[in-house]
Amino acid sequence: MNQIFLMLAETGSGAPQAHEQQLLDVDGTVLLQLGLFLVTMYVLTQLLWKPYLRIRAERGARVEGYKEEAKRLEADAAARFTKVEAELAEARKAGSFERARVRAAAQVREQEIIATAQSTAQKTLAEARARVEAALTTERQSLAARAQTLGQKAAERVLGRSIA
Numbered sequence: 001m002n003q004i005f006l007m008l009a010e011t012g013s014g015a016p017q018a019h020e021q022q023l024l025d026v027d028g029t030v031l032l033q034l035g036l037f038l039v040t041m042y043v044l045t046q047l048l049w050k051p052y053l054r055i056r057a058e059r060g061a062r063v064e065g066y067k068e069e070a071k072r073l074e075a076d077a078a079a080r081f082t083k084v085e086a087e088l089a090e091a092r093k094a095g096s097f098e099r100a101r102v103r104a105a106a107q108v109r110e111q112e113i114i115a116t117a118q119s120t121a122q123k124t125l126a127e128a129r130a131r132v133e134a135a136l137t138t139e140r141q142s143l144a145a146r147a148q149t150l151g152q153k154a155a156e157r158v159l160g161r162s163i164a
Contacts, residue, residue, distance in 0.1 A: 155163050 152163055
């Protein structure tokens with residue numbers, strides 16, 4: 001920058017002369033403004049930019065940590081789900097076995113009850129048949145005796161005399 005000033009000074013004319021006022025006047029204040037800009041930039045870098053970058057990096061690291069933890073938790077959940085599915089399959093198998101065992105025991109008990117009921121029914125039927133047969137025999141004897149008496153009375157009437 002100093003070289004620019006020196007070149008301008010060597011030409012002897014200095015800044016170009018114009019009838020209008022110039023917008024930018026290059027003199028020693030430019031160096032002061034540049035210095036203030038650099039100091040301000042250094043201060044802002046130290047106070048704002050570096051903490052911002054540090055916080056952003058920490059946040060990125062936290063996000064990555066959370067992603068890793070989520071993957072780990074997901075894998076853990078998948079393992080637990082697989083374990084629960086296996087236990088559920090085992091419980092279903094045990095339940096099916098128990099149901100078959102209980103069903104077989106119930107069928108055996110059913111057969112015992114049916115056999116007992118049939119035996120009781122056969123016994124009751126045999127007793128009823130015996131009673132009916134005894135009553136039938138008694139009634140036949142009674143009817144035979146009555147038939148004998150009625151036959152004798154009918155014969156006496158027809159013959160008109162007494163039959164011994």
